[in-house]
Amino acid sequence: MSTSDDLKTKKDSVEAGDGSGGFIILFFIIGLVASLISGWLLFPKLLYSEKKQPIDFNHALHMELVDEGCESCHFFREDGTYAGVPKLAQCIDCHEEVQGESPDEATFVEEYVTKGREVPWLIYSQQPDCVFFSHVAHVKGAGMDCATCHGPIGESTSLKVYEENRITGYSRDIWGKNISGIKKHTWDRMKMDDCAECHVKNGVNQSSVQTGKGACFVCHK
Amino acid sequence: MKIDRRSFLSFVIGGAAGTALTPLPWKLTDDLSIWTQMWPWTPVPQDGEVSYVNSVCTLCPAGCGISVRKVDDRAVKIEGMAGYPGSNGNACILGMAGLQLLYSPTRVKTPLKRVGNRGEGKWKAISWDDAISEVAGKLGELRKDQSSAVAGIVGSDRGTVPQLLKRLLTAYGSPNFMCSPSMDDSYALTLKLMHGVSASAGFDIENANFVLSFGSGIIEGWGSSVRMFKANSALKDKKGKMVQIEPRLSNTAAKADQWVPVRPGTETVFALGLAYVIIQESLYNKDFVENYTAEFDAFRQMLDAYSPDKVAEITGIDAEAITTLAKAFAGASNPLAVCGRGQGTTPGSLHEFMAVHALNALVGNINKKGGVWAVPAPDYIQWPDPELDDIAQKGIQTARADGAGSEKYPHTASLLNRLPEVINSAAQSPVQALLVSGANPLYALPDSKAVKKAFDKIPFIVSFSSQMDETAQYADIILPNHAYLERYQDVPTPTGLQTPLTGLSKPVLDPLFDTKHTGDAIIMIAKALEGNIAAAFPWDNYEVCLSETLGDKWDALVENGFVAQDFQEPGWEGAFTTPSGKFEFVSKACAAESDKPVFSSVTPEGDEKTYPLILIPYDSMRLSNGFIGNPPFLTKTVEDTVLKGNDIVVEINPATAKDRLFSLNDGAPAMLSTPRGEVRVRVHLSDGIMPGFMAMARGLGHTAYDDYLAGKGANFNELIGPAEDPVSGLDSAWGIRAKLTNVPI
Numbered sequence: 001m002s003t004s005d006d007l008k009t010k011k012d013s014v015e016a017g018d019g020s021g022g023f024i025i026l027f028f029i030i031g032l033v034a035s036l037i038s039g040w041l042l043f044p045k046l047l048y049s050e051k052k053q054p055i056d057f058n059h060a061l062h063m064e065l066v067d068e069g070c071e072s073c074h075f076f077r078e079d080g081t082y083a084g085v086p087k088l089a090q091c092i093d094c095h096e097e098v099q100g101e102s103p104d105e106a107t108f109v110e111e112y113v114t115k116g117r118e119v120p121w122l123i124y125s126q127q128p129d130c131v132f133f134s135h136v137a138h139v140k141g142a143g144m145d146c147a148t149c150h151g152p153i154g155e156s157t158s159l160k161v162y163e164e165n166r167i168t169g170y171s172r173d174i175w176g177k178n179i180s181g182i183k184k185h186t187w188d189r190m191k192m193d194d195c196a197e198c199h200v201k202n203g204v205n206q207s208s209v210q211t212g213k214g215a216c217f218v219c220h221k
Numbered sequence: 222m223k224i225d226r227r228s229f230l231s232f233v234i235g236g237a238a239g240t241a242l243t244p245l246p247w248k249l250t251d252d253l254s255i256w257t258q259m260w261p262w263t264p265v266p267q268d269g270e271v272s273y274v275n276s277v278c279t280l281c282p283a284g285c286g287i288s289v290r291k292v293d294d295r296a297v298k299i300e301g302m303a304g305y306p307g308s309n310g311n312a313c314i315l316g317m318a319g320l321q322l323l324y325s326p327t328r329v330k331t332p333l334k335r336v337g338n339r340g341e342g343k344w345k346a347i348s349w350d351d352a353i354s355e356v357a358g359k360l361g362e363l364r365k366d367q368s369s370a371v372a373g374i375v376g377s378d379r380g381t382v383p384q385l386l387k388r389l390l391t392a393y394g395s396p397n398f399m400c401s402p403s404m405d406d407s408y409a410l411t412l413k414l415m416h417g418v419s420a421s422a423g424f425d426i427e428n429a430n431f432v433l434s435f436g437s438g439i440i441e442g443w444g445s446s447v448r449m450f451k452a453n454s455a456l457k458d459k460k461g462k463m464v465q466i467e468p469r470l471s472n473t474a475a476k477a478d479q480w481v482p483v484r485p486g487t488e489t490v491f492a493l494g495l496a497y498v499i500i501q502e503s504l505y506n507k508d509f510v511e512n513y514t515a516e517f518d519a520f521r522q523m524l525d526a527y528s529p530d531k532v533a534e535i536t537g538i539d540a541e542a543i544t545t546l547a548k549a550f551a552g553a554s555n556p557l558a559v560c561g562r563g564q565g566t567t568p569g570s571l572h573e574f575m576a577v578h579a580l581n582a583l584v585g586n587i588n589k590k591g592g593v594w595a596v597p598a599p600d601y602i603q604w605p606d607p608e609l610d611d612i613a614q615k616g617i618q619t620a621r622a623d624g625a626g627s628e629k630y631p632h633t634a635s636l637l638n639r640l641p642e643v644i645n646s647a648a649q650s651p652v653q654a655l656l657v658s659g660a661n662p663l664y665a666l667p668d669s670k671a672v673k674k675a676f677d678k679i680p681f682i683v684s685f686s687s688q689m690d691e692t693a694q695y696a697d698i699i700l701p702n703h704a705y706l707e708r709y710q711d712v713p714t715p716t717g718l719q720t721p722l723t724g725l726s727k728p729v730l731d732p733l734f735d736t737k738h739t740g741d742a743i744i745m746i747a748k749a750l751e752g753n754i755a756a757a758f759p760w761d762n763y764e765v766c767l768s769e770t771l772g773d774k775w776d777a778l779v780e781n782g783f784v785a786q787d788f789q790e791p792g793w794e795g796a797f798t799t800p801s802g803k804f805e806f807v808s809k810a811c812a813a814e815s816d817k818p819v820f821s822s823v824t825p826e827g828d829e830k831t832y833p834l835i836l837i838p839y840d841s842m843r844l845s846n847g848f849i850g851n852p853p854f855l856t857k858t859v860e861d862t863v864l865k866g867n868d869i870v871v872e873i874n875p876a877t878a879k880d881r882l883f884s885l886n887d888g889a890p891a892m893l894s895t896p897r898g899e900v901r902v903r904v905h906l907s908d909g910i911m912p913g914f915m916a917m918a919r920g921l922g923h924t925a926y927d928d929y930l931a932g933k934g935a936n937f938n939e940l941i942g943p944a945e946d947p948v949s950g951l952d953s954a955w956g957i958r959a960k961l962t963n964v965p966i
């Protein structure tokens with residue numbers, strides 16, 4: 001049953017509504033700004049955990065000492081497979097004894113070399129297991145530079161922080177440092193689109209060598 | 222300012238619009254898709270350097286050459302090694318699943334000492350030094366007055382590790398070195414009695430063109446299973462003939478050219494019936510029989526009782542079919558008769574082996590192309606006899622606990638099947654300490670209950686097992702061996718190979734755990750016992766012992782994996798060293814039974830009234846029934862007509878199912894009882910088993926190992942008891958009386 005009181009309340013609220021138009025816009029803006037801030041700034045912080053490499057490594061220093069560039073340590077095995085991150089066996093020749101003053105060097109020798117333990121390096125460019133990638137096809141076959149995908153890592157004097165995606169467990173370097181996915185260099189991202197971009201540009205054979213199937217099967221066997 | 226519903230909604234809309242302008246939704250979608258495609262808990266194959274290591278598989282006596290693929294330090298695949306004699310590039314399903322034994326959660330990772338009750342599974346990890354001194358301490362104490370009360374059980378007596386254990390027992394003063402029995406024992410005894418030689422039986426099956434198999438599961442894992450599979454296919458390709466004499470429609474029977482479903486237990490009679498026809502029709506090899514055999518007349522006389530009509534009555538096979546088969550066999554250019562039921566893991570009746578071997582003799586294919594050859598064991602173990610002190614000298618003169626070599630069983634070297642009964646019937650167990658290596662008697666010996674009871678009476682049990690198997694679970698101390706892919710081991714001639722061969726199993730990877738080679742453990746125990754015992758083991762460690770023992774073969778073995786001896790078909794001249802110097806159809810060794818027909822049959826245990834049916838076992842390639850338990854991959858392949866859920870399935874003929882007081886449908890649960898035990902089963906109606914009989918798979922019903930095996934099905938050995946063969950004393954039981962009763966569903 002409606003009374004005059006009820007009518008009054010309704011009227012009030014309509015009036016209030018009219019008066020609160022500015023508020024509505026304000027709240028819209030607050031929502032917008034808050035989500036922009038959290039999406040651009042907070043979210044990346046939350047998405048990635050920061051991990052330190054077990055010990056630091058100076059690529060630049062080593063590059064001066066070796067003859068064959070990256071391949072001196074990141075070499076291809078006789079059967080053409082790629083050895084990836086060096087194993088202790090390769091370091092041991094020079095590092096049986098502590099070299100120089102660096103505390104990381106001391107840890108390396110004490111904790112790993114003497115104990116015969118492999119260093120559990122975190123690999124920035126580790127691709128998901130569903131990706132089939134052949135280094136030999138790119139480096140030897142297509143004559144690409146390591147830096148095209150990996151950047152000038154050989155010039156670095158220390159290892160950067162490893163940012164691990166909390167959902168997928170893979171490194172941030174795959175998506176790229178830039179959260180919006182914009183890249184300046186070829187090595188800024190390692191997503192499928194980046195592979196595809198280059199494959200298309202260079203007219204790479206669009207079928208898998210192993211299966212003869214096309215499209216996806218080139219990289220996903 | 223008043224926050225009402227509208228402002229809230231506009232906040233949300235603003236938030237949604239803003240979010241759409243950030244990378245968040247796109248990035249999250251991408252990450253979630255990666256996450257769902259690559260669940261973090263899914264194991265990812267290791268990346269690394271690929272290499273192959275050649276070795277020899279020691280999971281069964283076939284000893285196939287294998288090639289193990291490794292990625293860095295992890296073994297990832299087992300394949301056959303090309304060029305290895307017999308198996309040549311192939312491996313069986315068990316061999317290929319071997320990595321699951323290497324990386325099994327049931328590996329014993331360190332020496333263990335029992336702290337709870339026997340079998341309770343409560344252990345304390347102890348150091349190797351403590352474990353060895355504990356074992357040596359116990360043995361040292363026992364040696365003062367009861368040296369012969371120490372017994373050793375091994376899988377097979379061939380090779381350096383079993384021989385080291387035997388040497389330890391000898392130097393210690395005990396004659397009780399025992400092996401797990403198999404058809405190899407019966408074949409060895411057959412050759413001893415009929416040929417007069419110490420040898421193992423080799424089958425030149427690749428050159429045979431008519432294979433007459435008395436229940437041997439040629440494609441069920443008999444002998445060297447890999448080689449037999451290949452030989453069977455080759456036989457088909459060259460249009461040879463394969464006849465399977467077996468009461469049940471096994472895979473071998475199904476694939477044979479002819480299946481002869483004799484009544485179980487009448488195989489011996491059937492063989493004699495064939496011999497009767499061959500002699501009667503004068504189809505035998507005159508040259509061989511007249512010049513190289515003895516007792517032919519006695520044999521012929523004995524066969525009078527086995528005319529086709531009589532044999533037909535006993536075996537249930539048509540007299541005419543018997544005659545036709547005998548003629549076909551004798552008419553083939555390279556006929557070969559083999560026996561040893563299923564995989565040959567039980568020795569069986571010696572008379573059956575002799576009767577079947579007599580068929581080979583009649584057609585003259587002994588030591589000839591396509592026939593059965595007597596193969597001498599490789600003789601590389603040439604250790605000087607240990608020097609015995611007084612205790613040892615006295616100890617080894619004592620009678621063996623199992624009765625082998627006694628007046629009753631003078632020809633048999635080891636009678637493990639008799640041991641449980643001997644222990645159970647004695648006031649005090651004649652075995653006070655037991656060392657078990659490469660065997661799982663608690664699972665594999667018939668009448669598991671009696672075996673357990675016997676083990677209860679043995680105060681001290683040491684297991685050398687690398688896996689927590691039933692026997693290890695029941696031990697007091699476990700001195701874990703390296704897994705088979707982590708150790709050196711010499712592998713003498715694969716079972717059934719017709720040329721002597723020495724193989725070498727090599728470590729494929731470094732030991733994963735704190736284990737020691739059993740050879741080393743034995744040497745350490747001997748050294749701790751000091752005196753003459755220690756002196757009998759002059760080697761620093763097992764590897765030194767092995768390389769010295771193999772001498773100039775060592776380098777070739779490490780390089781190639783095997784050394785084949787140049788060995789031609791032995792022929793007949795000078796091949797027989799029996800008392801008569803000839804092949805003996807009828808051996809004097811069987812004469813003690815002269816009041817019975819010379820060839821006796823074994824009747825199954827149990828009275829017919831209570832147990833109207835007869836239960837027989839069968840073997841399958843998908844079930845390992847030796848001392849190795851099934852790895853999970855293997856169990857995965859077992860059909861649900863063998864194992865349904867956790868229930869074992871027994872095959873019965875539809876006529877039997879209807880014939881009972883109640884009617885059983887396919888898959889119905891029932892209680893199966895025999896005089897030895899009782900288990901819950903499900904029935905599977907099959908025309909492949911004859912009415913009145915039931916068949917059950919061997920190799921299930923483990924109580925040890927992991928969840929993929931323990932508690933699945935029932936162990937056939939819980940239902941059957943041993944039956945002593947009158948001549949050899951070996952277990953000759955082929956079935957047991959049984960009954961089925963309804964259980965409420």
Ligand code: SF4
Nearest residue numbers: 278281284285313316
């Ligand atoms: S047959 Fe025996 S030795 Fe050969 S692969 Fe199989 S388990 Fe190993």
